[in-house]
Amino acid sequence: MAEPNQLVSPAVLRLLQDKLYEKRKVAALEIEKLIRLLASGKRTDDIRSVIHQLHKDFSSSHNPNSRKGGLIGLAACAIALGSQDVTPHLEGLINPVLVCSVDQDSRIRYFACESLYNIVKVARSDTMPYFNKLFDALTKLTADPDPNVRNGSDLLDRLLKDIVSEYPKFDISNCMVLLCDRIYTKNQFTRRFLMQWLIFLDSVPEINILTYLPKFLDALFEILGDPSHEIRQKCEATLDQILNNIHSEPETVRFNEMVNILICHCQSADDFIKVKAMLWMQEFIKLAGPVVLRYSSGILAAILPTLSYEDMMHKDIHEAAKSANVSFTKLVDNSYDIIGSRSTEEQESALPVGNVIQVLKTHLQHRSTSTKIAVIRWITHMLLRIPHRTFFYIDEIFEHLMNTLTDNSDKVVLLALECLAELASSSGGAALSSSPCNMTSSLVLNVYFKKMMVYLLNMFKDDNQFMENRCSFIVRRLCLLLNAENIYRIFSEILLEEDDCKFASRIVQLFNLILMTSRELFELRSQLQKAESKEASLMFCVLYKSWCHNPVATVSLCLLSQNYKHTYDLLLRFADIEITVDFLTEIDKLIQLLESPIFTYLRLQLLKVDSNEHLIKCMYALLMLLPQSRSFEVLKNRLACLPVTQLSAVKQTNRSSGNQTSEVDFSELLDHFVSIQEGHAGYKQHKALQAAKENVQDSAFSIS
Template sequence: MDPNVTRLLNDKIYDKRKVGALELERSIRELVASKDHERIKAILDQLCADYAYACHLPHARNGGLIGLAAAAIALGPELPRYLATIVPPVLACFGDQDARVRYYACEALYNIAKVAKGEILKYFNAIFDSLCKLGADSELSVKNGAELLDRLIKDIVAESAATYVSVLESSPDVSQDSEEPKEGVDDDRGNLPTAFSLKRFIPLLRERIFVTNPFTRTFLVGWVVLLDSIPDLELVTYLPEFLGGLLKFLSDPNRDVHVATQGCLDRFLSEIKRIARIQKGITESRKSKQGKGDGKRKREDSLDSGSIHDGPDDLDEVDSQTANDEEASNASDEDDWIPGQDVEINYKAILEILTATLDSSLDEDGLLESLRWIVEFLDICPEQVLPFTPKILAHLLPAMASGVESIRLAAARVNTSLMDYVVSLTDEPEITQAPASRIPGLGGADRHDGAASSARPSLSGSARDLEIRSPTPGLAKGVSTPARSLTPAPSTDGLAHPQANLDYAAAVNSLTLLFLNDHEATRVAALTWLIMLHRKAPRKVLAFNDGTFPALLKTLSDQSEAVVTKDLQLLSQISRNSEDDYFSNFMVNLLQLFSTDRRLLETRGNLIIRQLCVSLSAERIYRTLADCIEKEEDVEFASIMVQNLNNNLITAPELQELRKRLRNLETKLLESPVFTYLRLQLLEPEKYPHLYKCLFGLLMLLPQSSAFAALKNRLNSVSSIGYLHIAPRPGTTTPGGTNYDRPNRLKGREEGIIRWGELLEKFRSVQERARRLQRPGGPGDLNDGPGLGGVSDLRISEGPLDTKGKEAARQPPPVPLKDVPSAAQTKPRSGLGRPVFGRFGGAGGGRAKRGQ
């Protein structure tokens, strides 16, 4: 440089340095015109070494900056080949301690970028990094200068980032100022790398996205929005690289940062939905096109076979219309490019970030945004969300018990959407792949059930018992829900669901860990999920020998009744869809739990038994518990359990059906082998006097049915023995009017009942009358004697009464019937049969009354 320019650039006054820069600009323009590139390179090296890099001479650095800017302006179109020399010293000045140096560096780079335009994008990463730091500068003038430079760089990026290729990348024999046609150059540039590269920029953005300064965060969000607005860049493809940092921006106390970040995330989500909709539409269009092609081939085949008899004109019209439709479809598919149709979105990486943020210490807004994205993804690409179900559930269900209502509602919405999608999945592909391995097993289950039912009598033939036992849980599912597991679906949509991506074991583990959560809503939701998963895939969920079963048993001690109810529902479902061994083990473990935790037995015992009876067969529960209690060595505990079971059996509304069956059918147990001892006790009425009364009471309560007839016949067969051993009670006479007003339907039983009071009174009156008639010694007045004797014989002969003579009548107290001699021995002349004396006895009795 000229000595005068050198002196002016070192001056501490800005105006003099500006004059020196103008002189330098004029000199360089002359050198450019004369193409003295060596002299230009020497001047630039002098500006960098003696001025821009003079760290301890601030005025020299300022002079060097303004000199480099002037040189860039003077170089004009020749600037690209010198940018590698000009830009680095300017960027180095951004880190100077003097605020004025930093400001003049912004000013110099601004002027350089205005001339370089797209070429400056080769240094975009370094410029972006410097601007990111200057955006949080403490000096206001520096921040203003950086803001002006930032606007200029944004304009250049928006205009040239997607397509600009540096001239240095072009063919060396093509000069910059060539006026020849550039078709070939354009073709060559199409294969050359652009000056701006997202691949080189994203690592820097990923590094800077976790800053905490609000000004820097605002700067970053602005750049992300700008880059996303350029369609050809497809920034959404790299969204997983910086999404986590953006979600953290939502927790910034600065409102401007929050608003800008929320807008940016909304923009990305809308773009993802639009791209998914476009790609889905293109896929459906291709399927419809393929369907039309198949239809056309079918029509051609049918035309060739002569099955359609249309006129030639009609056929030509149909073919031409089909051809036009195909051409239009091909044109729309091949020629018309729709923005976003080829964009690849990494849903998996995005979901990993979203599920990770659910567990992080985000504030309300960050958590809400993550939940909102998951809900939208369940609508956009549910098959991508499915593999993340265990992680989502582990953090989603605790959010359902959040103290913030908005978070609770958002979590409930995600939970509902996710559960609906999992429920919509089908197991039909697995059925169709191996049908032979399941259907024989199903038949085996039926045979097993038949053998079990024939081994012991069942109180009910309800359909629920058919679902109780099955060799494997998977086969039981086929029994209980045949429509879902064995019936083919009308469409093949279910085959497209990637159900295999759902890790049932991981999901069950995540849900089981939530049993320890402090919130009732979370525990209830976890059990609800387990119930649904087990109903859907019992072969894959909750086996007896895994670690889940003890956790379910322990949950029965939960303080919440809703949790215990859900837990019992799940245990019942597992038992219903499993083998008998599982149910037996469940009952044994339940009794052990009651035995060790007496407080649980006192507080939740009745609830547990009743809920199990609602979900399972009450008869099966009582049978199994009875077998277990019979083997119980702790007599006190067995007594308590029996008492609880009896109380529930008598009073619980859940056991109403079992009570009805017991009342209607179970009196037939008298005929079963287990009650042989009871039937034998009927032969010993002196030892068991109340047994007859109890059984007759049951007979009175029963309606006329097969049970009534069985009990009546059994009692009639031993009634004579009972009458011989049952003594009458004095003073327990029955009014005569009520004894003859019995319904006719009990007539058979009335014949076997003796009216002791009336008969004894009648016996005494007849004996007294006979003595009076025999005193005069004349038989002429004894016409009624035989009739009276017949009456006595008749009445006494109807029962097991007996008399020993007239002396027995003189004894005032009543004696047992077995000691009373029969009337037939006292009056042997009465030898007629029972039917004749039945009629005469009635008449004689009437005459005797008239005589009295």
């Protein structure tokens, strides 16, 4: 083997480190001729010596021109060796060039790109053992501040991709490790380079990058928030292409490893990231199915607040969240309710109901109407599909659900009432003991029915404005959902234990008005009016006992049920009751009610004077209670229409008018009425004394 200095002539060596590119190129051509000659003579050691000299004396030199000469000389060696002879010398050729690729001089970095391109172009697939080093160098070169270097790296990048696509033994797992290690970079050029590689790898039929998706999906969503519009668009296109591939091969995707990534980005502050993550979540729910249910709490925590984006600027986000929510709801079916063969831990693992309830409870107090509506629909759906498991945690959400009845949105209140109705009649709760006075309803109610009504009455008691504004709306809806009999029966039973007489009187007044006027209670009114069964009589008694808190409401109930004799007896007792302005106002409203279509039957009964003595006496008693007002004139004119001849011929008889209800002990009811009214009198006296004491204390404090 000859010495390196003897192989390359001094003249060529001088030209190789000349500052002019043309002279260095001439020297490179001479080296190329020399290497061809050595290769033809199989002088491998001499070739290695020349390459070593180029590395030691030139590419590693402190002289920039020498380094440039070394780079072009190494490329000339590769070209001269050709694809057949270059392989044994690749390490000596590639490594020195890679060192120069990070040189401080941008021109040297550019020539390093050019040299690498020529070496790789010759060796092609034989450079694959050096792929890691080449990829690492490309990652840096594509982010080079010098545009010429970046352009040079683009050529090398395309060449390397061509080789990879042709190489059947390409190690994709190794490549993905390299890519994932670098993908969290903030450099825009590097981000673009890495996304281009992802798109390229995804386009190669023999390569399936979906297996590695959990390792880089999070980073792609981070890149989606890049300040550069171009990078964002590039990233969006990458995500769209990957999602299309997921549609084609869902069986190869590990959905469970990526759900939490999407949950995070669905809550991003960047709307562009949020909407794309939500669209991915929607597709994951459809493609993965029940697999994602174990992440229910996180998914709901991401979807529910996003539903609040209702303005036109965020329409896409709202629609994506809405669609995802609908798809997700469909996954929860009866199969996830209590199953005897599965342990509680297994059931919670498949669908963590407890965690879901906590999320729903939190978002039930959200400011957005759309979010609250979605939450209520979720609770209703769970009560329908998995009632037994839902009831394990229902106490945690019950009060929050009740409090939504105070919401300003009618839709929220309506849905909350439907949800509460489902809760009160769900098979998941312990059954409420049946009442004998139920005439028409076959609905089986549970203990939460009474709990709901108790809580509702307390809400009315604590918030007078809520009671005045919402009582009729809520009660009428509940009567439709849970049967009016059930609502009024339990209300009456609860009210019997009420200590606040003022509240009891007002709430009875409201419930009575609803009973008398609302179309939702037509059937109950008819049952009470006809009193054709024992159950109807018992229902009358139940209502009567609580209606006694309001004398005028009691009279209207008795008139409705056609118990005219007892009504007359009650009216005579009014002489013992304090007549106030409010009391007279209620009687005034009763007269208006008697003129309404509800009491048409009663007005017609007035024509039968001989058989409705007590009814007529009731009307005259009401007339005597009224001051001479408009209502007085209305009732007086009505009574003036009675047949005068029959009225004058009426004699005292023992025959009772109205319904004949032998099951009712009216004497006992009258005693109960008197007892309740005495309680009201005592309550008023107590309140008056209490107010007087407070006034005395306030006066003493002022004087001191």
